[in-house]
Amino acid sequence: MPFKSINPADDATLTVIQAFDADQLEAALAETAAVTLVWSATPIQERCRLMHAAATVLRSRSEELATLISQEMGKLIGEARAEVEKCALVCEYYEEFGPGFLRDESIDSDATNSFVAYQPIGTVLAVMPWNFPFWQVFRFAAPALIAGNTGLLKHASNVPQCALAIESVFHDAGFPAGVFRSLMIPASEVEGVIRDPRVAAVTLTGSEPAGRKVAAVAGEELKKSVLELGGSDAFVVLEDADLDLAVAGAVASRFLNAGQSCIAAKRFIVVDVVADQFVTQFKEAVEALEAGDPLDEKTTLGPMARADLRSELHKQVSDSLASGAEAITGCRPLVRPGSFYAASILDRVEPGMRAYSEEFFGPVAIVIRARDEADAMRIANDSRFGLGGSIWTEDSERGEALARQVESGCTFVNGMVKSDPRLPFGGVKASGYGRELSHQGIREFVNAKTIWIR
Template sequence: MSFESINPYSGEVIEQIPNWDEQQIESALAQAASAAPVWQSTPLEQRCAIVRKAGELLRRRKRELAEMLTKEMGKLITESEAEVEKCAWVCDYYADEGPGFLADEIIASDAGKSLVAHQPLGTVLAVMPWNFPLWQVFRFAAPALVAGNTGLLKHASNVPGSAHAIEEVFREAGAPQGVFTSLMIRASQVAKIIEDDRVHAVTLTGSEPAGRQVAATAGASLKKSVLELGGSDAFIVLEDCDLDAAVKVAVASRYLNSGQSCIAAKRFIVVEAVADQFVSRFKQAVEELQLGDPMDPATTLAPMARTDLRDELDQQVQRSIEAGAEPLTGCSPSDITHAGYAPSILDHVKPGMAAYSEEFFGPVAIVIRATDETDAVRIANDSPFGLGGSVWTEDLERGERVARKIQSGATFVNGIVKSDPRLPFGGIKNSGYGRELSKLGMHEFVNAKTIWIG
């Protein structure tokens, strides 16, 4: 078996890499175990300098890495460049803020001195997806490595080039052998890695079924896990919003990365008072999107990453239409690109339809009409997912009030839902548990050790 990278625009096979055998896996685990105590004892300032250097290398190689991302998983070249830059930002952020996050916390008690020390757990396994091949990894790796952990990466099978590039960046930045290693393994081999005594924690970004499997294995092994799973984010449009602004962000939020984002707006919950106006303007803007070559600056919608993902999405769309959803535009595959799907909108979506309860991971917007604010909140929370969401209103106090009622890890008022190194990121319900980014993200993979001195 091999890892195969296929250009989603042209269908060209870019790279094939053989799956690792048991000897290669054992060598990687042994190297990580050997590197762990050395890396933990490396001065924090030096660890920060290496992560900062990784950010510098990302910026220096931005165009090269962006072209690799676009060819390997299909996103627009401008989106790829932005992803590389964001990875450099997270390296800078933790190089700057990590020492403060890891500083001892002095706590008053009956001791002469008592404190909490933040110490690395050891080796963390990261199981990462293909949709943001660099960002998903760096947002885990930057804080984990600064904290003194070593990292093992099991990347998605269709982005082997990204997996190797990340390892190269850290090695060139000065990380010793074994501090960060990309494993060329299959999903079926992950459980054995988690169970290995040389691995101390696991983080996964991916599907709900994959999350359940990883959580079960980690739990049985009594190891810490962080899961960022699927999402079906609500985009609530209230009657007093700026419709022009809401429509503009609605298009960006749904069709960025060809809609292949956990925090993309997926369910557009619009109150009846402005539903027709919003849908009309939204449809017009969506129909102006241009599916095509993601390397072409004129292209505004990228192909999907793989044909099997496109076909799965289309099956969900067709099941929803058969159940009564109204196809406003698109709603079918496109032969303009190898793995293309037309920019699509389903209107009048109701309970019982696939579009109401399932995550649609592609360029399909779901419109659900609500009677009023109370009904919109009810619909937003009537979902097994709880990752992100947004509220659109010109009354900011109202927006905050509604945001507090939404069951999610993050809710934005009058803004696109996004991850930011300064803010914690993660979900509730079937969207997972734990947090990435910010101080909370760094503390997920440290031992908060109490030290009491009489």
């Protein structure tokens, strides 16, 4: 079945790309397998040189690649440029720090000399989503390739041009053929690739159901997996918060990328004493967002990536309203070409509503009112997800103490949750396991080999 690239801003078909047939898939797997031992034996200084070249290629094509991202999945052009730049930065980060992260680690023992050597494990398959079509790939690929692994990409079916463009970046940077390949295959063929003996491990960023399937197959094959799944991040506003700062953070965190981010703030848990004022200011700021062409610099809210995703989101909103939630603003699809949904706020969300327990992947903010600090923390942790979260308070010591209580892979105090190459990233509970980025990320797909010498 071919892959259709459709512009979600106007529903126009951009291109159609044919899927690999069985022979093409085998050829790609064989090419990567053939170069894997060669790449692992390539001096790390050379791997770093090529990663620097990849950063240069990204920057030289920034406008072209950003436009492709905007056209293929609807991201605002300014956000798309920032995504391309972030990819260049993660390449440079691992170019600079990767050799140190992988340096032999001496450990005292009964040996004359004993140490841990961090060695590549082989080919890593990445199953990646559409919402950050370049960044999600590069945050896996930069550390994996610097470590001496090769990479295979199964990208989301609605961003096939991005998948091929990423492969071209590595090709044009001078990486040997096969070190990084994009597999143009449907989701139904992922299991076969995971089970292929030439694949050593798998990393997935995506939905909870997809993560469970991938983890099950990897487990059967005794292959390492890293999962970054959904999130329903808590955004806790306490009575001493700077509301102007909190509202600005709320808008940026919830409506970036039209709300289509795993680490977007989704549940706004506000203590009663400031809830009315917060909602009033939040509503005013949200209603100032302007939906439109994502290539127009003045647009502040782009479309959702696909029409089916918009329909699913609206069903969640409608069901929550029917259960007693209050529509403060929006809560409806926009009547215009493309997959636009109004910037929305649902207030007075309570247990039993879909908005309370499910991830809403789109431009809808969920307000849950808490009696006090203790109640707010209870609600924050009353979720099967645990990706990120934030605490808003003018008392930084109080914020740190509460941040330690949040069940998540990361918690920010007075700032929106974001990924940073210098900091480990990942979740707990149904948000997955394993870490990307920082030194933890590069060590996920290596063999920590103990060497003992007398």
